[in-house]
Amino acid sequence: MPNRRVVKDSKHETLLEALAELTVKLKPHTQLPSERQLSEDFGVSRMTLRRAIDVMQSRGYIYTVPSKGLYVSEPRLVKTSDVTSLSEVLRHRGSDPRTKLHLADRIHASDEVAKALGLRKGEWVYRVEQSFFDAELAMATETAYIPTEIAPGLLEQDLTASLSSILAQHYEKPILRVQYRVRSVIPEEKFRERLGLAVGAPTFEFFAVGITSKERSAFLVVSYKRGDKYDLNYQLEL
Amino acid sequence: MPNRRVVKDSKHETLLEALAELTVKLKPHTQLPSERQLSEDFGVSRMTLRRAIDVMQSRGYIYTVPSKGLYVSEPRLVKTSDVTSLSEVLRHRGSDPRTKLHLADRIHASDEVAKALGLRKGEWVYRVEQSFFDAELAMATETAYIPTEIAPGLLEQDLTASLSSILAQHYEKPILRVQYRVRSVIPEEKFRERLGLAVGAPTFEFFAVGITSKERSAFLVVSYKRGDKYDLNYQLEL
DNA sequence: CCATTTGACTGGTCTATACCAAGTTGGCAC
DNA sequence: GTGCCAACTTGGTATAGACCAGTCAAATGG
DSSP, rough: OOOOOOOOHOOOHHHHHHHHHHHHHHHHBBOOHHHHHHHHHTTTTTHHHHHHHHHHHHHSSSEEEETTEEEOOOOOOOOTTTTTTHHHHHHOOOSTTTTTEEEEEEEEEEEHHHHHTTTTOEEEEEEEEEEEETTTEEEEEEEEEEETTSTTTTTSTTSSSOHHHHHHHHHHHOEEEEEEEEEOOOOOOHHHHHOOOOOOEEEEEEEEEETTTTTTTTEEEEEEEEEOOOEEEEEEEO | OOOSSSOOOHHHHHHHHHHHHHHHHOTTTOOOOOOHHHHHHTSSOHHHHHHHHHHHHHSSSEEEEEEEEEEOOOOOOOOOOTTTTTTTOOOOOOSSSTTTEEEEEEEEOOHHHHHHOOOOOOOOOOOOEEEETTTEEEEEEEEEEEEESSSSSSSSTTSSOOHHHHHHHHHHOOOEEEEEEEEOOOOOOHHHHHHHHOOOOOOOEEEEOOOOOOOOSSEEEEEETTTTTTTTTEEEEO
């Protein structure tokens, strides 16, 4: 019985690693073998190979020129993986002193929270306020709202774990995507103090809604990140 | 001779319109016909149909549940098309009084500019500084740097047109993607004044590099946008 | 010798078919 | 009835083959 990984094991994902290996040791603008050649080398069909190429391309490792070939991209700026920047909204690092729990309770949803979560005003939601540190320095502070109906007993869980991992593992509510809005603001006093910022220092305000596979809003996270510590990196495909 | 559109005409793009029509008149969480059924209805292969479905899904119109079916998504927040927010960095609106040209000249690239554009320090670049208004209100101000080698005679062009359209139409340098970094900052005096902001008002700082099909950096745009007027909306797929 | 044609490439698109795992359903045995 | 299992359906993945339009270089013609 082959010792298979339980979760994912699709061919084009395996291909990604192989292709990544291939590209990193090549200089930028080097031409790669043709799609037909590569698919033969890797022993997969061309369609499958193309799927992997598409991903590599969208991640900025490869670029294609029709009728000519595949080429290795130049590394640019900070390499923007699709999931950077916001990742931390979801992935609270492990149970170390880098997390401080301010508050965890159950409240009635305000207008704003209810609207974001698709609830009626006044319905029960859990509220969890935390800050995140990097070597004594407060980097970000956030307030999470989760409908009690979605995750009963949430406050008994280990809240230092990632919110999305808690929802996935204990409540079978995997988060498929997150829609979020970013603003450049001067934070209100409460959050400014938590971040140890000077009066008038700029921050990013994140307003993020996590959406499950059943298209339900599972959480709302409002967070503030120090403007002097965070860069957001994106890539816009045209 | 059929009057074909010159540019694009792929089947799965046509499908997108048909699918969009289908979904908009259905209520959220309504189940759609199966992939096999749809592909038959539209007279395309299932693989082609799936390509369109993938796009619809990534755009948030549809969600899928394995072994069950396709469903219509709920409209969420501000619908985040892939290209929102930054679009204006590229698409300066037409030749109307909503644009003010501050400056257009040719300078030696500074360290920072040279690095972003992949040049050596001191090489010639065009510099164009503009502000953008919405009904008398300054919304954003930007400085664009373009290597003279890439676009000789650029300053003789109509600079109210979009930078990327100028590069595409007059210089055959289509911009394929833009990598950009966003910061939350208090702008320096010069830009603060142009935006008519109070001292200490927060802004977004954009640092955007446009990249051509040949993987060359064609422009660097550094822009400041009023924090009180701009929301950035994104969707993060997990 | 130069211009033109030809043909062997390239990536991009589409088709038809096949199999898998997981959810759903219906019928049969008890 | 109730429980269980087989058959069918679903999206997800992979295959092999085909055609297109554009590139580019070698072969061909003047």
